[in-house]
Amino acid sequence: MTFNQFFSGAAVATVLGLGVLGTTSCQKDFIELNDPTRVPTTESYKDSLSILTGVTAAYSSLQDLYGRAGGSRGWFIFAEIPSDNSYTVTSGERLNEFNDFTLFSDNQHIQSYWLSTYRTIARCNLILSRAGAVKLTDATRNRYYGEVRFLRALTYFNAVRIWGDIPLVTQELQAIQDAYAFGRRPVAEVYAQIEQDLDFAEKNLPVTYTGTTNLGRATKGAATALFGKVLLTQKKYQAAADKLQPLATGTTYALQATYANIFATTNEMNSEIIFAARYTKGTLGLGSAFTTWFMPAYGTTQSTALLGAAFTGQQFNTVDNDLIAAFTASGASDVRAATSYVLPTGSAATLGYYTKKYIDNPTAATDAENDWIVLRQADVLLMYAEAVNEATGPNAALAAINQVIRRSRGLPVATANATVDLPATISQTALRDRIELERRLELNFEGHRWFDLVRTDRAIPVMNAFFARYNSAVRIDPNDLLFPLPVQEIQTNPILTQNPGYN
Numbered sequence: 001m002t003f004n005q006f007f008s009g010a011a012v013a014t015v016l017g018l019g020v021l022g023t024t025s026c027q028k029d030f031i032e033l034n035d036p037t038r039v040p041t042t043e044s045y046k047d048s049l050s051i052l053t054g055v056t057a058a059y060s061s062l063q064d065l066y067g068r069a070g071g072s073r074g075w076f077i078f079a080e081i082p083s084d085n086s087y088t089v090t091s092g093e094r095l096n097e098f099n100d101f102t103l104f105s106d107n108q109h110i111q112s113y114w115l116s117t118y119r120t121i122a123r124c125n126l127i128l129s130r131a132g133a134v135k136l137t138d139a140t141r142n143r144y145y146g147e148v149r150f151l152r153a154l155t156y157f158n159a160v161r162i163w164g165d166i167p168l169v170t171q172e173l174q175a176i177q178d179a180y181a182f183g184r185r186p187v188a189e190v191y192a193q194i195e196q197d198l199d200f201a202e203k204n205l206p207v208t209y210t211g212t213t214n215l216g217r218a219t220k221g222a223a224t225a226l227f228g229k230v231l232l233t234q235k236k237y238q239a240a241a242d243k244l245q246p247l248a249t250g251t252t253y254a255l256q257a258t259y260a261n262i263f264a265t266t267n268e269m270n271s272e273i274i275f276a277a278r279y280t281k282g283t284l285g286l287g288s289a290f291t292t293w294f295m296p297a298y299g300t301t302q303s304t305a306l307l308g309a310a311f312t313g314q315q316f317n318t319v320d321n322d323l324i325a326a327f328t329a330s331g332a333s334d335v336r337a338a339t340s341y342v343l344p345t346g347s348a349a350t351l352g353y354y355t356k357k358y359i360d361n362p363t364a365a366t367d368a369e370n371d372w373i374v375l376r377q378a379d380v381l382l383m384y385a386e387a388v389n390e391a392t393g394p395n396a397a398l399a400a401i402n403q404v405i406r407r408s409r410g411l412p413v414a415t416a417n418a419t420v421d422l423p424a425t426i427s428q429t430a431l432r433d434r435i436e437l438e439r440r441l442e443l444n445f446e447g448h449r450w451f452d453l454v455r456t457d458r459a460i461p462v463m464n465a466f467f468a469r470y471n472s473a474v475r476i477d478p479n480d481l482l483f484p485l486p487v488q489e490i491q492t493n494p495i496l497t498q499n500p501g502y503n
Helices: 048-060 062-066 108-133 138-163 176-181 187-204 220-233 237-249 259-263 290-294 300-307 321-330 336-340 346-351 377-392 395-408 428-442 449-455 459-469 487-492
Strands: 273-277 372-376
Touching: 048 062, 048 108, 048 138, 062 108, 062 138, 062 273, 062 372, 108 138, 108 487, 138 187, 138 220, 187 220, 220 237, 220 273, 220 372, 220 377, 220 449, 237 377, 259 336, 259 372, 300 346, 321 336, 321 428, 336 428, 372 377, 377 395, 377 428, 395 428, 428 449, 449 459
Parallel strands: none
Antiparallel strands: 273 372
16 A cells, blocks of 8 residues: 555555554553454544544554554664664564665565554544534544644654655645645654644643543653654743753652552553553553564573563564673663663573563463553653753752662652762753763663764764774665665655665
């Protein structure tokens, strides 16, 4: 299926990989569908139930954007594999092209993510086009609009960081030929639309939802946090600081006292989680695949020790020794290391480290419980510290970053500690470097590292130093900071152009 086909009424009708949830849904009921395989066609968006189902379909698309068995490998291949955190052993899937910057435009993962991107956008545009004619209260309609505009903003934000200039579609398209009018739009125009969507979402989404069955829906806090990240990415530092300040100093979200608790499948959507792509295991087609995708091909003994059952890992996203070295340099008191990676003993150790953030006992190899955390409070605190440091200097940034540092040492986050807190005399440059390090250690394998390096103009020096450190011949240049557009799309739509450095 091509970009053009996404916008026909029939093409957006199918929900991939989504089924009705039963009593084992772990409070993920909001992604239930009346029909386990389909969303109403555009002609059927005529009542409140079909609009709700359409909003649900937009949420279901997150499983393709962040990774789903049988679908897109997801976000990690763009955000972690190209970085100094991770490497992939697998070459048959062409994931190694992300690892060593030898990408070709016919790579199936580029095409798959593009398709998932514009499928999600099409589903959001359908709701925005159709809900106005349906009998709903203004509050309900605006909440639905807010939810899908948040999802559309998140999808475009991911896409603009991957490809740069991209087609910007904000309306429902009824015919395939309509899509031929959409060429690539400038990055600034895409960001302007993202900001408009998030402004609306922030004003119309609730702070929380009643009860537990809606856990995972976009909230005002999610819109604010994403808005802050969008502004920070554009180097609008003061605006980012102003946007993030209520979250960084407020009480809506709070750091978990124990770092490991953030990722426990028994503690999902905890106080620290602002937004996540949700998964649930149980052979319903809704489980996540990260547990075995990321695990090396350990033997029965090792995989059983890790997961409680024997599964063969696929080693798509393996912890790089350079990340281990960064943790080692951080010191033995950094409690994040024990949660971030593990190296099995014996002969299995030769297969490499494994991230512990996605360990679960799947009901099948690609049917685990782990959500993909998109935004959490520690990320907000570090973004806020960065924005303040760049805008006005270190002083007002220290309270935020010191909370993250204290928790990393197993200390109470609200209590000053002269042993670990950064000094008031720290320079702007030194704090900038420390924030970069803390983001790497705190958020490892959560889909931030590569785009953090690009955002801060550090990708080329950091990655080339990394390659030199390990005697690799690979070097990157500015053309490697964007990924290629899928060749299939360029062949289908003649007004699309390719990024420099790719054919």
